[in-house]
Amino acid sequence: MPWHAIDGQGRFIAENWWAIVFNPSFPYRLAHMLLAALLGTATWVAGVGGWQLLRAPGNPRARLQYSMALWAIAVLTPLQILVGDLHGRHTLQVQPIKVAAIEGTWQRPAAGAGEPLRLFAVPDMEHQRNRYEVAIPRIGSLYLTHDLSGTIAALDEFPAQDLPPVPPLFYAFRIMVGLGLLMLAQGIAALVLRWRGRLLRARWLQRVSVGLAPAGFVAMLSGWVVTEVGRQPFTVYGLLRTADSVSPVAAQTVIVSTAAILVFYLLIFGFGLWLLLRLLREPPGAGESGPHPEIGEGR
Known part of the structure; x- marks a missing residue:
């Protein structure tokens, strides 16, 4: 089916x-x-x-x-x-x-060159290139294909309208x-x-x-x-x-409902985090149920 x-x-x-x-x-x-x-x-x-x-x-x-x-x-x-x-x-x-987007691979490397590990770059979608790229040759192929000379499909091999x-x-x-x-x-x-x-x-x-x-x-x-x-x-x-x-919903309705949800969750999350940090300020005490108080260095 x-x-x-x-x-x-x-x-x-x-x-x-x-x-x-x-x-x-x-x-x-x-x-x-x-x-x-x-x-x-x-x-x-x-x-x-x-x-x-x-x-x-x-x-x-x-x-x-x-x-x-x-x-x-x-x-x-x-x-x-x-x-x-x-x-x-x-x-x-x-x-x-x-x-390909995760790796910032705009063009497929030459045969045998392998994929680099891009430690840093500024991806430029308009010109389909990376600016200020810092990369280590071939290491990307090792974790992508488990082969130092392997390559993956590049972004220029897909329709431009399908790029994330x-x-x-x-x-x-x-x-x-x-x-x-x-x-x-x-x-x-x-x-x-x-x-x-x-x-x-x-x-x-x-x-x-x-x-x-x-x-x-x-x-x-x-x-x-x-x-x-x-x-x-x-x-x-x-x-x-x-x-x-x-969905055929007015933009104003979407904006208002989204803002209401965000405010609600920020309040709940903020209060929960405040309460959690308040509780964690107090160290676990001897009167609480838990492990035996004599815990040695080795354990």
Whole structure:
């Protein structure tokens, strides 16, 4: 049974929601999102634990909180990188134009030259080029195709009207990956310090953990920018354009309702964040249910 149809008035009709939800990208996206949620929680818990230990190094519950969060970061970050690689290779097969925009690849390199890793650039959509580009030759091919001489389809191989907005994709992806690499370094540093028996005495890592507390959530938001902006100008990639799926609602109604939703969520989020930070100001105390108070350095 086809999952969609076009009716007599040219409208796009969804007919098989099971096929839509459990599409070929579903397992990659589900695993990637679950790991992102866990890492976002782990970096936040590690940051709070590090902050509490900077104030009271002997607090047993803060020590356990900090240690467990760093275990989670050390284990989950390499797994997330692996899942991200699988997700990226699948995206390269089904949405090659999104990957080309992420990489800022306007023209395909010469045969055998390989794809560079663009560390920084200012994508120029009008002239279809990158300005101020800083790149490492061939490294892009290694993670894109697992071949130092491999190449991917470039943006100039697709119709101009099908190109997504390149700058937000280019930068959001690098924010996500950059924060992921910082979390990987945090996890490795924690393992080394743990092996040397200095994990709970290394105040520099506690300060780093405080700074990286929001890293998981920022990386998660950046990933959603890549996902949602990357499929533009389509609502349904390759089938239904965003311009053709606009509802017949007055612009003023859309603006007012959007503003109301934003104000509501800002109030709720602001109050929730204020309450959370207020609670976290108080260190975990001995009268609370939790682990045994005698937690040694090795544990």
